[in-house]
Amino acid sequence: MFDTNDFNSNDEVTLINCDREPIQFAEAIQPHGLLFLLEADSLEIVRASENVGEILGRPLEFFLGRSLPEVFSSDLNEQFAEWLRAKQPGFLNSQSVSLETATGRLWFDLHAHRVNGQICLELEGPRENPRESSYTESLQEFFDWIRSQAQSPTPISIEGLCQSLVKEIRRYTGFDRVMVYQFLDDLSGKVIAEEKEPHFEPFLGLHYPSTDIPAQARRMYLLNWLRLIADVDYTPIRILPGAENPLNMTYSVLRSVSPIHIEYLKNMGVQASMSISLLKGDTLWGLIACHHYSPKWVPYLVRSACELLGSFTSSQITSKELQWNAVKKASLQEAATKIIRSISPETEFSKALISQAEPLCELFEANGFALASQDGFLTHGVVPSTDQLRDLLALLENKEDQEVFSTAELSEFATSLSGTNCPSSGMLAITLTKKPQRVLWFFRPEQVLEVRWAGNPEKVVKEVAVKEDVKIARLTPRGSFEEWKQTVRGKSKPWDSFMMDVAQEVRTSLFAFVIRQSEELAELNEKLVVANQELDSFAYAASHGLKEPLRGIHHHASMIESEALPNNDTEGAINSVRSILRLTERMEELIESLMHYSQMARTTFTAQEIDLNELLDEALEMVSARRTERGGKVSVPRPLPVIYCDRFRIREVFVNLLSNALKYSESDPPEIEVGWREGFDEEGEREQIFYVSDNGIGISERYLPRIFKMFKRLHSQTAYGGGNGVGLAIVKKIIERHRGRIWVESELGKGSTFCFTIQLEPAENPN
Numbered sequence: 001m002f003d004t005n006d007f008n009s010n011d012e013v014t015l016i017n018c019d020r021e022p023i024q025f026a027e028a029i030q031p032h033g034l035l036f037l038l039e040a041d042s043l044e045i046v047r048a049s050e051n052v053g054e055i056l057g058r059p060l061e062f063f064l065g066r067s068l069p070e071v072f073s074s075d076l077n078e079q080f081a082e083w084l085r086a087k088q089p090g091f092l093n094s095q096s097v098s099l100e101t102a103t104g105r106l107w108f109d110l111h112a113h114r115v116n117g118q119i120c121l122e123l124e125g126p127r128e129n130p131r132e133s134s135y136t137e138s139l140q141e142f143f144d145w146i147r148s149q150a151q152s153p154t155p156i157s158i159e160g161l162c163q164s165l166v167k168e169i170r171r172y173t174g175f176d177r178v179m180v181y182q183f184l185d186d187l188s189g190k191v192i193a194e195e196k197e198p199h200f201e202p203f204l205g206l207h208y209p210s211t212d213i214p215a216q217a218r219r220m221y222l223l224n225w226l227r228l229i230a231d232v233d234y235t236p237i238r239i240l241p242g243a244e245n246p247l248n249m250t251y252s253v254l255r256s257v258s259p260i261h262i263e264y265l266k267n268m269g270v271q272a273s274m275s276i277s278l279l280k281g282d283t284l285w286g287l288i289a290c291h292h293y294s295p296k297w298v299p300y301l302v303r304s305a306c307e308l309l310g311s312f313t314s315s316q317i318t319s320k321e322l323q324w325n326a327v328k329k330a331s332l333q334e335a336a337t338k339i340i341r342s343i344s345p346e347t348e349f350s351k352a353l354i355s356q357a358e359p360l361c362e363l364f365e366a367n368g369f370a371l372a373s374q375d376g377f378l379t380h381g382v383v384p385s386t387d388q389l390r391d392l393l394a395l396l397e398n399k400e401d402q403e404v405f406s407t408a409e410l411s412e413f414a415t416s417l418s419g420t421n422c423p424s425s426g427m428l429a430i431t432l433t434k435k436p437q438r439v440l441w442f443f444r445p446e447q448v449l450e451v452r453w454a455g456n457p458e459k460v461v462k463e464v465a466v467k468e469d470v471k472i473a474r475l476t477p478r479g480s481f482e483e484w485k486q487t488v489r490g491k492s493k494p495w496d497s498f499m500m501d502v503a504q505e506v507r508t509s510l511f512a513f514v515i516r517q518s519e520e521l522a523e524l525n526e527k528l529v530v531a532n533q534e535l536d537s538f539a540y541a542a543s544h545g546l547k548e549p550l551r552g553i554h555h556h557a558s559m560i561e562s563e564a565l566p567n568n569d570t571e572g573a574i575n576s577v578r579s580i581l582r583l584t585e586r587m588e589e590l591i592e593s594l595m596h597y598s599q600m601a602r603t604t605f606t607a608q609e610i611d612l613n614e615l616l617d618e619a620l621e622m623v624s625a626r627r628t629e630r631g632g633k634v635s636v637p638r639p640l641p642v643i644y645c646d647r648f649r650i651r652e653v654f655v656n657l658l659s660n661a662l663k664y665s666e667s668d669p670p671e672i673e674v675g676w677r678e679g680f681d682e683e684g685e686r687e688q689i690f691y692v693s694d695n696g697i698g699i700s701e702r703y704l705p706r707i708f709k710m711f712k713r714l715h716s717q718t719a720y721g722g723g724n725g726v727g728l729a730i731v732k733k734i735i736e737r738h739r740g741r742i743w744v745e746s747e748l749g750k751g752s753t754f755c756f757t758i759q760l761e762p763a764e765n766p767n
Contacts, residue, residue: 028236028256057102162193231295272296276310329498368443426492444492612640619654631669661694
């Protein structure tokens with residue numbers, strides 16, 4: 001066993017020494033039973049507890065070296081014999097056996113398990129009678145309780161479940177006090193449920209330090225789920241003979257208890273105890289701790305029922321926690337959804353978010369809000385200073401794998417804040433984007449806690465004289481469990497797991513909001529680039545288009561000044577003036593076209609459902625004079641659909657395209673077809689493609705990219721009835737305002753087909 005003589009009085013004593021005690025190798029048992037260690041193959045008894053002679057009436061030497069069947073030939077039941085023959089691994093379910101001994105027939109509870117190639121056989125008892133059925137009625141009530149908890153339609157908190165549990169176990173076992181002890185994050189513990197005799201001091205709400213149940217004891221509780229100490233004043237029964245390799249007694253029912261733990265119980269005034277493990281998955285979540293203030297042996301049948309109840313409760317811990325958290329989480333999710341929906345997508349993100357600071361703080365139970373963005377910090381409520389926020393921002397930059405991070409001890413996360421006048425002790429940080437770094441913070445104030453400990457949590461160092469000149473130091477459990485209060489500062493209320501889940505969901509929603517606004521901004525920037533390019537083209541086209549008549553005006557005015565007037569050439573002067581008038585008309589026409597084009601980007605469109613057949617009839621009426629003049633034929637293979645558009649602008653598109661089809665044709669008569677077909681856009685979505693096709697002069701392939709640019713005529717000013725080269729540019733602008741696209745398919749000498757789409761949806765604003 002762990003040798004406390006490892007210390008001398010000059011050594012520094014720490015609680016780690018307690019952790020080194022190898023309690024699974026006790027090499028002794030409690031006296032309410034006996035133990036045999038058998039070789040697995042031969043069943044030879046190689047070791048036994050020192051008390052076998054006292055209980056069975058024969059000396060220890062009688063048993064050692066003999067096989068088990070030889071000693072108990074007819075007394076072993078068939079189930080145990082079958083387990084031995086099958087060499088099954090693991091454990092044998094406890095059996096009630098009757099053994100003929102030198103002192104008479106005795107009844108025992110037989111427990112067996114395999115360990116390191118040997119069999120550990122324990123006989124708990126003796127009892128004078130076989131297992132009685134007096135517990136059957138109580139067991140039925142026990143199972144009824146399990147059923148009621150499992151089928152409860154209303155959510156119950158873990159504390160509520162545990163309180164019901166301790167009441168049931170105390171009713172069934174008769175212990176003076178039954179508690180549920182939950183391990184906290186720092187491995188200290190807290191009593192969260194208690195049922196006791198009325199006159200006993202309550203332990204409910206008391207904290208216990210982690211050293212009360214050291215690491216190796218917690219490991220044992222994970223492996224062996226129930227532990228009984230019937231009387232703390234027992235004398236340990238040795239296992240003989242001694243062995244070089246001590247017996248691993250992890251799964252032993254009778255294993256002797258650490259003397260430090262016995263001293264601990266005595267200091268509490270406890271005479272008997274029973275502990276049942278409560279697990280959450282593979283983790284030790286807590287213990288059902290049963291205390292009695294006089295010796296108390298609990299029958300195996302009762303212990304098994306309690307262990308079953310512990311297993312059921314373990315299975316419920318996760319589900320109840322999830323169920324209870326789900327109720328709270330659903331409420332938070334509903335509130336979060338309302339807040340997110342109230343954020344206007346039209347408002348700049350930072351301004352939109354700060355407008356919801358108050359409800360967001362209420363959502364996350366915070367008293368301070370801050371947002372870090374490219375523009376600096378926006379804050380609401382009680383928050384750290386700007387310099388402190390910068391420090392926090394730098395620290396969060398290193399937590400690349402954590403989009404949502406929280407701490408209830410801010411000064412521990414950011415040591416630079418320790419000892420400062422920082423008004424916050426808790427922080428929830430939601431990183432929205434890394435580059436640029438956008439972080440949303442919620443801050444909580446300090447929550448001064450008064451922790452109630454069951455006595456001063458520090459263990460006491462005792463000096464024990466071993467020799468005249470040497471003293472050794474030993475850690476002992478505290479001697480007083482009188483309530484000892486500790487004030488804890490510098491921490492906030494911790495952030496619940498379900499609140500962290502909601503924070504992650506809020507981040508997802510806000511991230512989508514940021515991305516949407518970023519995409520809209522990118523789209524706007526792209527439009528601005530296009531608009532600037534169009535403005536450059538517009539300015540170039542305008543200046544180029546207007547220079548031609550201005551040069552003509554200048555030329556004719558110079559002629560009048562230098563030739564006609566000095567020479568009294570009236571006819572020449574008149575001709576020049578006429579030319580000037582013609583050129584000014586041309587300039588006016590160009591300016592009107594420019595104004596019309598520029599208005600296309602600013603004019604408000606009125607979108608509505610329009611029957612294109614009616615619209616086409618109106619357009620044909622408007623070009624009827626030219627159509628009659630040219631004798632043009634217009635065909636519509638099938639009725640046009642009803643679409644959502646601006647009636648007057650789309651009519652202008654048809655008028656322009658029909659006019660060009662009639663104008664640029666050398667066929668007699670011109671033949672025009674107006675129709676539509678179904679196609680697919682670049683993303684594979686269905687779309688309607690409208691077209692105006694003619695049998696005109698066609699367009700050379702090298703001119704196709706220029707056809708929709710301002711003032712781009714492919715012929716002389718007077719050819720094909722003249723024109724200013726603005727019409728198709730206006731058509732393109734109208735189609736783009738309808739979220740569509742336009743293109744031309746043409747072959748020189750064989751005609752052209754102008755195609756366009758209109759993607760405007762009924763709910764969409766073309767403005």
